[in-house]
Amino acid sequence: MQKQAIDLLIHGASELATPLGTGPRAGSAMDEIHVLEKGAVALDQGRILACGLESELRELYAPTECLDAEGGTLLPGFVDAHTHPVFAGTREGEFEQRLAGARYAEIAAAGGGILSTVKGVRNASREELLALLLDRLDRFLMLGTTTVEAKSGYGLTTADEIKSLEVLRDAAASHPIDIVPTFLGAHAIPPEHAGEKERYVQIVLQEMLPLVAEAKLAEYCDVFAEAHTFDLEDTRRISRRAQELGLGVRLHVDQLTPLGGAQLAAELGAVSADHLEWVDGQGMEAMAEAGVAPVLCPLVPLFLRESKEAPGRALIDAGLAPALSTDFNPGSCYMQSLPEVASWGALRYGFKAAEGLTAITLNAAASLGRGARLGTIEVGKQGDICVTDLPSHRHLAYELGRSPVRAVVKGGRVVFRRTDRVQ
Ligand code: NIG
Ligand code: FE
Numbered sequence: 001m002q003k004q005a006i007d008l009l010i011h012g013a014s015e016l017a018t019p020l021g022t023g024p025r026a027g028s029a030m031d032e033i034h035v036l037e038k039g040a041v042a043l044d045q046g047r048i049l050a051c052g053l054e055s056e057l058r059e060l061y062a063p064t065e066c067l068d069a070e071g072g073t074l075l076p077g078f079v080d081a082h083t084h085p086v087f088a089g090t091r092e093g094e095f096e097q098r099l100a101g102a103r104y105a106e107i108a109a110a111g112g113g114i115l116s117t118v119k120g121v122r123n124a125s126r127e128e129l130l131a132l133l134l135d136r137l138d139r140f141l142m143l144g145t146t147t148v149e150a151k152s153g154y155g156l157t158t159a160d161e162i163k164s165l166e167v168l169r170d171a172a173a174s175h176p177i178d179i180v181p182t183f184l185g186a187h188a189i190p191p192e193h194a195g196e197k198e199r200y201v202q203i204v205l206q207e208m209l210p211l212v213a214e215a216k217l218a219e220y221c222d223v224f225a226e227a228h229t230f231d232l233e234d235t236r237r238i239s240r241r242a243q244e245l246g247l248g249v250r251l252h253v254d255q256l257t258p259l260g261g262a263q264l265a266a267e268l269g270a271v272s273a274d275h276l277e278w279v280d281g282q283g284m285e286a287m288a289e290a291g292v293a294p295v296l297c298p299l300v301p302l303f304l305r306e307s308k309e310a311p312g313r314a315l316i317d318a319g320l321a322p323a324l325s326t327d328f329n330p331g332s333c334y335m336q337s338l339p340e341v342a343s344w345g346a347l348r349y350g351f352k353a354a355e356g357l358t359a360i361t362l363n364a365a366a367s368l369g370r371g372a373r374l375g376t377i378e379v380g381k382q383g384d385i386c387v388t389d390l391p392s393h394r395h396l397a398y399e400l401g402r403s404p405v406r407a408v409v410k411g412g413r414v415v416f417r418r419t420d421r422v423q
Pocket of ligand 2: 082084252327
């Protein structure tokens with residue numbers, strides 16, 4: 001029998017570990033993953049053609065290229081469902097202020113925080129922002145992340161928000177990572193509208209949102225719903241307008257104070273409710289009923305030195321399908337590694353190995369409306385695979401502080417191979 005020519009065979013793995021399916025895996029199903037010892041994968045034309053033992057696949061297929069996993073574990077490419085990667089300038093000074101006891105909200109109220117990054121973005125040219133973003137996308141990819149949700153939100157004028165979203169669009173056109181763009185004009189009240197929040201809300205509603213929707217620059221709209229930024233009524237109005245214009249809604253809720261944001265996310269039919277440090281039982285119930293995806297950021301309270309953490313375990317026990325994300329941004333989490341997030345999801349929430357893996361792959365992909373295409377290693381899905389050096393998926397959360405990524409396959413193509421070796 002003539003063997004079928006294919007683009008790529010990934011072989012030599014100790015195991016292949018993946019959740020299965022196209023929808024989010026909720027509650028106890030998060031812990032059920034498929035583990036194939038010595039699993040290999042055949043890829044062609046960007047997609048996964050077959051999974052099985054190497055010997056079986058070699059009988060059927062003649063690969064043009066082979067990638068040796070050298071005894072590591074194959075995992076689905078990681079999906080980061082919450083990031084803020086379009087920024088210029090860093091905020092290590094605020095990090096140190098917090099080490100000395102300052103709180104995030106105090107720093108923000110004194111004109112630091114988000115607003116200091118807004119200055120950086122307004123002063124940066126498109127080319128500068130794009131170069132910074134491309135470097136960050138490289139780092140995501142080298143850490144095994146093959147898809148990122150990415151928010152604007154450090155421009156806060158119509159022109160600077162559009163600039164940020166266009167930079168995301170241009171980066172997506174030239175970088176292998178898949179980018180899911182989110183408009184976050186309602187991230188903070190900009191300094192020129194200090195004390196006149198309603199004027200800024202009107203700009204978001206009447207100017208920014210229609211332009212963003214018309215130019216199809218974002219799939220989602222997000223609002224930072226907090227006591228010191230946008231209250232629940234502002235968040236409701238902005239989200240409804242976004243929905244009328246065809247955008248989905250993801251929300252920053254119940255992060256620093258208990259505002260009932262999870263209930264609002266449920267009322268609005270938001271796709272995701274993110275952070276959730278202060279969510280209560282009623283909020284969880286409302287989210288479960290409405291099918292809102294919790295997107296948790298376990299590093300953020302640690303980075304901010306806030307003691308309140310999201311009830312990760314309770315969310316799973318309530319039958320929800322949490323995703324874990326980095327929240328990568330210069331203020332509240334300057335960190336891009338989803339393996340690290342899986343470790344902290346384990347240590348802080350008690351997520352088991354399989355739950356953590358599901359949370360950074362399929363559940364994250366499903367929360368971005370991409371569960372049918374991404375998030376698992378299954379026949380027909382896009383060929384996004386993270387080749388690690390881990391002996392099993394159980395090492396993903398267990399090993400901290402280093403990247404386990406040996407190679408990354410994106411859309412069926414090898415886009416990264418680790419070459420560093422001690423000389
Ligand atoms: O998700 N909460 C709002 N936004 C970010 C922080 C952004 C910043 O501090 O620059 C967050 O934590
Ligand atoms: Fe965030």
